[in-house]
Amino acid sequence: MILSLKDIKKVLILGCGTLGTRVGLRFALSGYLVKMYDIDEKIFISAQKTQDQLLQYLVKNNLLAPQHVDKVTDRISWTLSPEEAAYDADLINESVTEDVEVKLRVWKQFGALSPEHTIFTTNTSYLLPSMFAEISGRPERFCAYHFHDVFYARVVDIMPHANTEKWVVDLLIQLGPVLDQIPVYIEKESPGYIFNYMLMSVLGSAGALLTNGTGSVEAIDKSWMGNLKTEIGPFGILDAVGLDTAWHVVKKYKDDKSKRFAILLKQMIEKGKLGVKSGEGFYHYPNPRFKEPDFLGDKPCEEL
């Protein structure tokens, strides 16, 4: 059965970590009924807290009327039951751990549980949809639908594999603006899509400069932020992504620079330093040093 945009009403989010939390809220804000599924009940508490903070941010910035907050949260339900999660989903967006084995297990499980019409999408950052399409049992409906930050960075990548049917791609492109995202169509499978491919070079270089002793975390971020006039540098970005998610990506590269950086990330993870989500990574949260007004130095002279 070919679906059109109006057939999508119920959305299932698999994985309620950093990304799933934000994507689920974004769908609910656009009027969809959202089920949030995870295997770890504890994650629901932090996910709900993050969603509440995001809603407060939207209200404070006049992006959401205060009287709509309850309507949005009422559209979201939470479940640990795969059957309850899957039985009526029109669209699944998967945001489970960036690990091939975990994603293969999840797609095998939800491929078997979902109704025939369900469209399957993955939020993987650096893996490819063709790796999971077959095991899901419906490769023709399988596509990467990859969000970034969702609220601050509003790009969604649509990356099909060779056997994704065109109507699925068209529907996902149309869905982008409904979710207040800029759709970017990726013509052929590529690890990291377009932006992440470029970003990986920057983050990998930052990791190499740190581990080979060229500069400190702050020096490297200052260099980036001061030159490009950005509000965040490579290590701030790594903290926002999550050092565990970053490690899953970096450990795949076998060159010496990546190996050194992967060791550092692993040591930090073992100490519980996961970035923003654990309150500490390269910086401390909620008030990281790079957000302090004097991070890039004193105010420039007004007169010479």
Ligand SMILES: NC(=O)c1ccc[n+]([C@@H]2O[C@H](COP(=O)([O-])OP(=O)(O)OC[C@H]3O[C@@H](n4cnc5c(N)ncnc54)[C@H](O)[C@@H]3O)[C@@H](O)[C@H]2O)c1
């Ligand atoms: N963090 C980011 O900024 C970001 C951005 C874009 C895409 N992504 C992608 O999104 C995915 C998730 O990344 P994240 O940073 O949110 O990770 P995360 O570690 O914060 O969250 C992953 C969640 O998956 C859950 N999970 C693990 N196994 C599961 C299973 N079998 N069934 C259901 N849930 C399971 C975990 O309990 C956890 O809550 C990855 O593929 C990542 O590449 C992340």
